[in-house]
Structures are given as C-alpha cells and as structure tokens.
Amino acid sequence: MSWEIVIGLEIHVQLATKSKLFSGAKVGFGAEPNTQTTLVDLGMPGALPVFNEEALRMAVTFGTAINAEVCKHSVFARKNYFYPDSPKGYQTSQMDHPIVGLGHLDIQLEDGSTKRIGVTRAHLEEDAGKSLHEDYDGMTGIDLNRSSTPLLEIVSEPDMRSAKEAVAYMRKMHAIVTTIGISDGNMAEGSMRCDANVSIRPTGQEKLGTRAELKNINSFKFIERAINVEVQRQIDILEDGGKIAQETRLYDSDKNETRPMRSKEEANDYRYFPCPDLLPIEIDDAYIEAIRQSLPELPDQRSARFVSQLGLSEYDAGVLSASRGLADYFEEVVTVCNDAKLSANWVTGELAKYMNQKNIEIDTAPVSAAQLGQLISRIMDDTINGKAAKTVLDELWNQTGEVDAIIDAKSLKQVSDIGAIAAMVDDVIAASPKQVQQYVDAEVEKRGKMLGFFMGQVMKASKGSANPGQVNGLLKDKLDALC
Amino acid sequence: MTNKTLVQISKDLAAGEYSSREITQDIIADIKARDSIYNSFISVSEDLALTQADAADARFAAGTHAMLTGVPFAHKDLFCTKGHATTAASKMLQDFVPPYESTVGQRLLSAGAVCVGKTNMDEFAMGSSNESSFFGAVKNPWDLNAVPGGSSGGSAAAVAAGLVPAATGTDTGGSIRQPASFCNLTGIKPTYGRVSRFGIIAYASSLDQAGPMCQTAHDAAIMLNAMAGFDVQDSTSVQQDTPDFTADLNLPLHGLKVGLPKEFFGPGLNPQVAECIMAAVKEIEGLGAQIIDISLPNLELSIPAYYVIAPSEASSNLSRFDGVRYGYRCDQPTDLMDLYCRTRSEGFGTEVKRRIMVGTYALSEGYYDAYYVKAQRIRRLIKDDFARALSQVDVIMGPVAPTPAFDLGSNTKDPVAMYLEDIYTLSANMAGIPAMSTPAGFVNGRPVGLHIMGNYFAEAKLLNIAHQYQQITDWHLQTPTSNGMPVSNTEKGA
Numbered sequence: 020m021s022w023e024i025v026i027g028l029e030i031h032v033q034l035a036t037k038s039k040l041f042s043g044a045k046v047g048f049g050a051e052p053n054t055q056t057t058l059v060d061l062g063m064p065g066a067l068p069v070f071n072e073e074a075l076r077m078a079v080t081f082g083t084a085i086n087a088e089v090c091k092h093s094v095f096a097r098k099n100y101f102y103p104d105s106p107k108g109y110q111t112s113q114m115d116h117p118i119v120g121l122g123h124l125d126i127q128l129e130d131g132s133t134k135r136i137g138v139t140r141a142h143l144e145e146d147a148g149k150s151l152h153e154d155y156d157g158m159t160g161i162d163l164n165r166s167s168t169p170l171l172e173i174v175s176e177p178d179m180r181s182a183k184e185a186v187a188y189m190r191k192m193h194a195i196v197t198t199i200g201i202s203d204g205n206m207a208e209g210s211m212r213c214d215a216n217v218s219i220r221p222t223g224q225e226k227l228g229t230r231a232e233l234k235n236i237n238s239f240k241f242i243e244r245a246i247n248v249e250v251q252r253q254i255d256i257l258e259d260g261g262k263i264a265q266e267t268r269l270y271d272s273d274k275n276e277t278r279p280m281r282s283k284e285e286a287n288d289y290r291y292f293p294c295p296d297l298l299p300i301e302i303d304d305a306y307i308e309a310i311r312q313s314l315p316e317l318p319d320q321r322s323a324r325f326v327s328q329l330g331l332s333e334y335d336a337g338v339l340s341a342s343r344g345l346a347d348y349f350e351e352v353v354t355v356c357n358d359a360k361l362s363a364n365w366v367t368g369e370l371a372k373y374m375n376q377k378n379i380e381i382d383t384a385p386v387s388a389a390q391l392g393q394l395i396s397r398i399m400d401d402t403i404n405g406k407a408a409k410t411v412l413d414e415l416w417n418q419t420g421e422v423d424a425i426i427d428a429k430s431l432k433q434v435s436d437i438g439a440i441a442a443m444v445d446d447v448i449a450a451s452p453k454q455v456q457q458y459v460d461a462e463v464e465k466r467g468k469m470l471g472f473f474m475g476q477v478m479k480a481s482k483g484s485a486n487p488g489q490v491n492g493l494l495k496d497k498l499d500a501l502c
Numbered sequence: 503m504t505n506k507t508l509v510q511i512s513k514d515l516a517a518g519e520y521s522s523r524e525i526t527q528d529i530i531a532d533i534k535a536r537d538s539i540y541n542s543f544i545s546v547s548e549d550l551a552l553t554q555a556d557a558a559d560a561r562f563a564a565g566t567h568a569m570l571t572g573v574p575f576a577h578k579d580l581f582c583t584k585g586h587a588t589t590a591a592s593k594m595l596q597d598f599v600p601p602y603e604s605t606v607g608q609r610l611l612s613a614g615a616v617c618v619g620k621t622n623m624d625e626f627a628m629g630s631s632n633e634s635s636f637f638g639a640v641k642n643p644w645d646l647n648a649v650p651g652g653s654s655g656g657s658a659a660a661v662a663a664g665l666v667p668a669a670t671g672t673d674t675g676g677s678i679r680q681p682a683s684f685c686n687l688t689g690i691k692p693t694y695g696r697v698s699r700f701g702i703i704a705y706a707s708s709l710d711q712a713g714p715m716c717q718t719a720h721d722a723a724i725m726l727n728a729m730a731g732f733d734v735q736d737s738t739s740v741q742q743d744t745p746d747f748t749a750d751l752n753l754p755l756h757g758l759k760v761g762l763p764k765e766f767f768g769p770g771l772n773p774q775v776a777e778c779i780m781a782a783v784k785e786i787e788g789l790g791a792q793i794i795d796i797s798l799p800n801l802e803l804s805i806p807a808y809y810v811i812a813p814s815e816a817s818s819n820l821s822r823f824d825g826v827r828y829g830y831r832c833d834q835p836t837d838l839m840d841l842y843c844r845t846r847s848e849g850f851g852t853e854v855k856r857r858i859m860v861g862t863y864a865l866s867e868g869y870y871d872a873y874y875v876k877a878q879r880i881r882r883l884i885k886d887d888f889a890r891a892l893s894q895v896d897v898i899m900g901p902v903a904p905t906p907a908f909d910l911g912s913n914t915k916d917p918v919a920m921y922l923e924d925i926y927t928l929s930a931n932m933a934g935i936p937a938m939s940t941p942a943g944f945v946n947g948r949p950v951g952l953h954i955m956g957n958y959f960a961e962a963k964l965l966n967i968a969h970q971y972q973q974i975t976d977w978h979l980q981t982p983t984s985n986g987m988p989v990s991n992t993e994k995g996a
Contacts, residue, residue, distance in 0.1 A: 058602055061827065062827065063602070064582060064595065065602075065699075065700065067699060069734065069737055101824060103826050106827060107821065107822045108821020108822050109821055292814060292865050292874055296704075297738075298738065
C-alpha cells in the first residue's frame with residue numbers, strides 16, 4: 020500500500036527582546052542559574068506580570084511579514100499545570116484570541132516548484148524555566164533564568180507531505196524571523212525549535228490518520244530524521260495491522276528513534292482561562308500599518324532581487340536568501356569583489372562545503388565576508404588562480420592570516436610573466452617527446468583533450484602558480500605549430 | 503491612647519503631644535496586653551515599627567512630615583511586608599518572609615506611617631467570618647461570642663478594639679465592608695484598579711481590591727489618599743489622577759439622588775437590620791437627598807457567579823504554593839507527585855481546598871462553558887444593572903450584610919449558608935464599582951453598617967456622604983466595653 024505523509028509544525032521562536040515577556044529581567048543564554056530573574060519570574064506571592072510591548076511589536080511584525088491576519092484584540096490566557104520549572108503553576112499564553120490569525124508561507128520544493136503552506140495562528144507565550152537533573156546528587160535543580168522569556172508559537176496547517184517539505188518550511192520561517200529581526204534564530208541554544216505532528220494515511224484517503232506529536236526538535240537535520248523515522252514506525256505498525264496511539268513522543272538523535280513521553284506528562288487538562296492579571300491587547304490599524312511599512316526586504320523579495328539585479332540563477336538566489344545571515348554575507352562579498360556570480364559560486368560552493376563539514380552557520384564562520392570578497396578579487400585580478408584560491412580559503416578557515424599575507428607566505432602568486440611561462444612550456448614539450456608525437460598523430464578534434472597532460476605538467480612545474488589561461492594558450496600554439 | 507482617631511493622633515504628633523516612638527511603643531504594649539482576647543494580630547513587628555517611628559520623628563524634627571507621618575497602623579497579613587513574615591493566615595506561608603514590600607505598603611511607608619504588625623484574616627482571604635485562619639478565629643470586640651466578619655476580620659477587630667487607629671484590608675466579595683459593618687467601622691473598597699494589587703497575595707485577581715478600615719470617613723479618606731494611585735507594576739491599576747479624597751468631605755448632600763434597590767430589602771434581610779438602614783436613609787434624606795426606588799434584577803445571580811469566578815481564579819493563583827521554592831513543604835516527599843499532593847493537602851485549610859477544588863472543576867474541559875463562561879456572562883449582566891441604575895441615581899444604598907455579626911461557629915458547618923452572607927457585597931466586586939460601609943446602628947448590641955455604592959472612581963462622593971452622615975450621628979463614635987455592649991464614648995479624642 021502507498022502511504023501519504025501528513026505533517027504540521029508548531030514552531031517556537033524565542034523573541035529577541037532585551038527583557039522578559041512579563042518582567043524587566045534580562046533575557047540571555049548561559050548566565051549563572053537564577054541570576055536573571057525578578058519576583059515575577061520566580062512566581063513570588065503577590066508578584067504581577069507586566070506585558071513587554073516590544074514582544075507585541077515583534078509578533079505583529081511577524082504577522083505582517085507572512086501576510087497574516089493581525090488581531091486587533093488578543094487575550095492572554097493561563098495554561099495551568101504543575102511542574103517544578105513552571106514557578107506559577109501556570110504558563111501565560113494565548114488560547115482563544117491569538118495575536119496573529121490565518122496566514123501562509125510559500126516554500127520552494129526540490130523540483131523548483133512552489134508550495135503554499137497554511138499558517139493557522141501565531142501566539143505569544145512565556146517560556147518555562149529548566150530542571151537540571153545533573154550535578155545535584157540525585158536531586159533536581161531549578162533554573163528560572165529562562166522563565167518568562169518571550170516566545171512566539173507559530174502553528175501550521177497539516178499541509179506538509181514529506182520531511183523535506185517540513186524542513187523547507189522551517190528554513191523559510193527561520194529566514195523570515197531572522198530577516199525581520201525578531202529572533203536570533205539560534206537553534207543550538209533553543210531560540211528556535213519545533214514540535215512536529217506526524218500522521219500517515221493511505222494515499223487518496225481524505226480522513227487524517229492518528230497523529231503523534233514529536234516534541235522539541237532543535238535542528239533542521241533532526242527534523243528530517245525524526246519525521247522519517249516516525250513515518251517508518253507508523254507504516255510498520257499499520258502494515259502489521261496495528262493502530263497508532265495519539266501521543267507525545269521524543270526524538271532520540273543518538274539512537275535515531277522516537278519514543279513515547281511518560282503518559283503522566285500528557286494527561287493534562289490545562290484549564291485555560293483568560294489571565295485576570297493582564298488586560299486584553301488592543302491595537303489599531305495605524306499601529307499595524309506602521310509596522311507593515313517598516314518591514315525590511317523579505318526573503319522572497321530579496322531572492323527576486325538577486326535574480327533581477329545581480330543576475331543569479333533562481334536556484335542560487337533561493338539558497339542565498341534562505342537566511343538573513345547568509346544573504347547579508349553574500350551581499351557583503353559582492354560589495355567587496357563586485358562579481359555576483361563568482362561570489363554566489365564561492366558562498367554556495369567552497370564556503371558551504373566547509374560549513375557543512377564543520378556543521379556551523381554563517382554567523383559563526385571563521386572567514387569573514389570581507390576576506391572572501393578579497394580572495395575573489397585576487398582571482399579576478401589574476402593574482403592567483405582558482406586552485407590557489409582554495410588553498411587560501413583553507414588557510415583563512417584556519418585563521419592563519421589575511422588573504423594577501425597568505426598568498427605571499429605560501430608563494431601562491433600566479434605567474435603571468437609570459438616569458439617565464441613560455442620557458443616552462445618549452446621545457447615540458449622538450450621533456451615529453453612521446454606525448455608530443457601522440458598529439459601530432461591524433462585527429463584534430465581529439466587534441467583538445469590531450470592538452471590536459473601538458474597543462475598538468477606545466478602547472479606542476481610552476482607549483483600551481485602559472486596562469487592557467489596563459490599556459491593553455493601557449494601550449495596550444497606551440498604544439499599546433501609542430502603538427 | 504486607645505480609640506483615638508487617625509486625625510487626632512496626627513494632630514497630637516504634629517503638636518508634639520507625644521512622639522511617634524512613644525505612641526508606637528504604647529500601641530505595641532497594648533496589643534501585647536489585650537490582643538489575647540481578640541486574636542486580631544498574627545504578628546507584631548516591633549523592631550521594624552520602632553525604626554519607622556524613629557524615621558517619622560526625624561521627619562517631624564526636620565519639618566517634612568505629612569498627615570500620616572508617625573501614625574501607627576496594621577496590615578492585613580495578605581500584604582507582603584519586606585523583612586517581616588507574611589502568612590495569608592495559612593500554614594502554607596507560616597514562615598514566609600518576603601524580600602519585597604507591597605505597593606500599598608510602600609506608599610504608606612513613604613507617607614511616614616508606621617506598621618506595627620499583621621492582622622489575622624480568613625486563610626488566603628477566603629471566608630466571611632475569620633474562622634478559616636490557621637492562626638485561629640478572631641473575636642468581635644463588640645461581643646466576644648460573635649465573629650468579626652471576614653476576611654479582613656483581624657483588621658476590623660484591631661481597630662474596633664482600639665488597638666490601632668487604622669488597618670488595611672482587602673475586599674474580593676465584601677471582605678472590607680462586611681467586617682466593617684460587623685465591627686462598627688468605616689471601610690471602603692475602592693474602584694477596581696484604583697489601588698495597586700502588587701505585593702498583595704492574590705485570591706481572585708479580577709475582584710481583589712485593597713482599601714482602608716478606620717473609625718471615621720475622614721480617617722479612611724486620609725488612608726486612601728496614601729494607598730491609591732497608578733502602579734506600573736500592576737497592569738490592571740488604572741492610569742488616572744488620584745484626587746484628594748478629603749477635599750469633598752464637607753460638600754452638602756442637597757440634591758443627591760440615592761437609589762434603594764428593592765432586591766437589597768427582600769426576604770433574607772433581618773428586619774431589625776432593615777430598620778437601622780431605613781433610619782439611616784431617612785437621616786440622609788433629611789440632609790437634602792432624594793430617595794428613589796430602583797432595581798438590580800440580577801443581584802441574586804451574583805452569588806453563584808461569584809462562587810464560580812473567584813474559586814476559578816483562586817485555583818490558578820494558588821498553584822504557585824507547591825512546596826518547590828518557598829513556603830511549607832511536606833516532610834520527606836517520595837517523588838514529585840507526593841511532594842505536590844502532601845504539601846498542598848497539609849499546607850492548605852479546608853475552605854481553601856474547597857475553593858481550589860470548585861475552581862478546578864469549573865475550569866475543567868467540558869465544564870468551562872457551563873460554569874466559567876456562563877458566570878462571566880452573569881457578571882456582564884450585573885455590570886449592566888449597575889450602569890443602568892447609576893444613570894438614574896448618584897449612589898445606591900442598602901445593608902452591607904443580611905444580619906448583624908453571627909455567633910462564632912454558627913455557620914462553619916454549612917459553607918453555603920456562609921456564602922449567602924455575601925449577597926449584598928459581591929455585586930460591587932463583580933461590577934468593579936467602589937462601595938463602603940459606615941456605622942448605622944446596633945441590633946442587640948451588634949453593629950450594623952450602611953452600604954453605599956457609587957459609580958466608577960466616585961470614592962470621594964461615597965466618603966463625602968459617609969462623612970456628612972457621621973456629622974449628624976454618633977454611631978461611629980461608639981466603642982465596645984469590656985462586657986461587649988456599646989456605650990457612647992464622648993471623651994474620645996479629648
């Protein structure tokens with residue numbers, strides 16, 4: 020039987036506000052436990068929340084960026100549950116009246132086509148603290164630094180049909196939230212994470228299958244793996260005649276499997292009701308329009324500009340506009356070297372290769388955009404050739420120095436002295452009588468390929484520094500003269 | 503020094519009759535000597551009080567004093583006091599010392615007032631008789647067999663007994679007005695949002711409001727002047743100018759339109775209480791007011807609606823008392839669930855647990871619409887009733903409670919009978935309007951309060967009416983004697 024996969028994502032985006040959603044405590048990662056807290060975040064008796072309006076501005080910015088309905092009236096609600104890292108015994112969130120209503124997002128599929136994914140809603144809520152199970156001798160420590168950190172939870176429609184689509188959607192969301200500057204998008208630190216609702220149904224069936232919710236996935240790679248392994252688990256169960264349980268599951272990246280969370284943690288009736296400590300949020304058209312007018316260039320617009328203004332292919336433009344960091348980096352490289360296509364090739368090619376190998380994002384890459392631009396400039400002004408440039412990039416990656424210093428230190432300067440190259444060409448021809456004879460004997464159209472041997476010999480003799488274009492031209496002239 | 507009004511003490515201090523330290527010491531000695539009779543205090547903060555008194559005396563020396571400078575008062579033990587135990591009259595917070603001061607407390611301290619201690623109350627402000635306190639019931643100074651009312655029963659008893667001239671209270675469904683009525687005091691619940699709730703342990707956030715309990719309307723106006731005002735730390739506090747509540751006290755009442763809702767004078771009302779109220783209304787009519795019959799048709803629904811909304815909010819507000827970070831924690835928990843269950847079972851009293859369970863039930867999936875949503879709809883109807891009535895009249899009058907103070911222990915077995923005590927007070931909290939109680943007579947030696955309700959932010963008007971009434975009556979000047987019978991105290995303030 021063939022199965023259709025149905026996926027919906029709930030993405031949690033940590034908003035890049037200076038202070039918390041309901042208190043003046045600083046938001047930050049990695050501080051000493053419980054040092055970034057106020058009475059409010061600690062859930063002290065009599066402490067009251069005060070709404071951070073910067074979070075509202077960010078949520079509305081997001082709503083306008085995805086062309087969603089921005090609700091003029093929204094309400095905070097309490098989600099009641101007991102847990103040690105939930106200091107008030109409830110999480111302040113939004114239920115019946117979220118700040119952002121229906122919207123959508125277009126993702127690019129691998130075949131180049133575009134697919135529209137529905138966004139059901141996005142609402143503001145506070146994060147919980149953290150339970151620390153290590154280092155306390157069998158006891159549990161509570162760190163409330165993260166308590167009341169602002170989150171925007173973005174809920175999609177169940178419109179995705181493969182793990183790859185889910186990743187594309189997540190990447191697009193990442194590009195948008197980082198472009199509009201409402202989050203640093205740092206997934207490793209939990210600034211962006213998602214829950215995936217995954218179900219399968221026989222192809223052609225309309226009714227949705229029973230879903231499992233995969234909680235707290237925090238990398239693009241894991242989204243794809245977790246969904247794929249969960250889909251396979253569900254297929255195995257159904258094909259064996261079993262039934263899928265509606266449950267919450269965790270993805271274990273070490274074992275590459277999903278497993279159910281303890282049932283206690285999900286058997287909650289959250290008893291949502293409007294939070295009586297906070298007034299409903301009332302905003303008007305003028306507020307929303309002012310934010311809409313101040314939106315920066317969005318990823319789709321940037322991609323279109325890369326095509327129309329810089330002459331990139333649709334594919335390269337899409338890749339480069341997928342994150343604000345990457346797009347900014349690319350544009351800075353172009354500014355330095357003034358060649359968009361070459362810049363695109365290097366950023367999506369050699370540089371991306373390094374980033375994938377080391378599994379790091381552009382904002383932590385050790386090679387700056389200025390350095391890469393400089394490197395490309397040195398190719399363009401014939402100081403070095405492409406091969407030498409790769410050597411320079413490797414040195415830059417290891418942070419051994421600047422572009423020109425590396426070129427000098429490694430003697431990578433391309434030899435463009437026509438006399439010197441001619442001498443090397445003559446030497447190679449003189450030293451390779453057998454190959455020269457073969458070249459002369461060959462049919463004219465096959466000679467081009469045979470040139471490669473001589474090219475290699477000359478480049479080797481020059482220790483890679485000869486200008487390949489000049490070498491090629493001279494070789495062809497001199498060998499053809501022998502025919 | 504007992505039974506002096508706040509105004510008198512303020513004058514005495516300014517005249518140098520005695521220092522703030524002296525009166526503070528006297529008051530604390532008096533509490534230590536006599537409060538074992540009433541049990542109106544949970545704790546006395548002698549060291550802090552004397553520090554504050556000395557600071558007040560320094561202000562007198564420097565000439566920077568104000569009306570409340572050096573004047574001793576007591577806080578209901580629901581107001582967090584920095585460095586001094588704040589219990590909410592619960593085992594759960596028996597040893598809790600807040601590292602912060604409530605906004606109201608801070609405002610009173612800034613005005614120079616001296617907090618001598620924390621008064622008894624119903625546990626977490628849940629009750630109408632002050633019998634649910636972990637620290638034991640409070641006795642009514644007017645009759646030691648009677649309850650003082652609740653939940654601010656300790657504050658009421660302390661002022662009525664002459665231990666302090668003023669005390670703070672909170673009113674979620676009548677908790678300032680009913681004990682004021684039962685103890686012959688002037689107590690006002692301001693408009694919701696007039697006084698900051700920051701640092702006051704929450705019972706039902708959408709209904710809770712703090713206010714003063716004093717002997718006279720003038721004293722209450724002075725206290726409210728210090729307590730009221732916008733607070734950035736409370737999102738529900740109202741960003742509106744705070745008037746001088748003493749400014750209008752002497753305005754004549756000529757032309758005042760007073761509404762008497764027929765629902766306040768129905769079958770449940772004790773006939774003798776009704777007589778006191780009608781006599782008071784007559785006196786006010788004599789001051790030039792016009793009496794108009796009105797109707798608040800949905801008044802009766804305020805009891806079921808309140809007892810859904812308040813417990814619902816309470817069930818969530820009290821979730822933070824879980825034994826994890828502060829307060830009571832059960833002995834040797836075996837696991838997390840055991841920690842939660844035993845901490846809360848052992849830490850909370852019966853009435854608190856009852857309301858948490860009622861609220862949890864009302865908010866549960868499948869019941870939410872039938873209970874919470876419907877109760878909110880009733881709340882809207884009650885608001886509309888008041889809006890309609892207050893478009894015809896300036897203020898509404900009636901009894902505060904259907905009976906005078908009832909006997910200790912008489913209602914404790916029947917929670918519903920206790921809830922019915924709140925019939926006349928709940929609606930003001932549901933609507934958010936200001937309301938107050940002023941002494942209006944006695945029934946068998948137990949005081950009766952006149953209930954005055956007004957439009958949003960009309961506190962000055964209410965205090966004006968009470969003050970004018972107090973100029974032509976002396977109910978508020980009566981003080982309890984040791985045998986529990988009222989006598990006129992004409993020497994007061996002399």
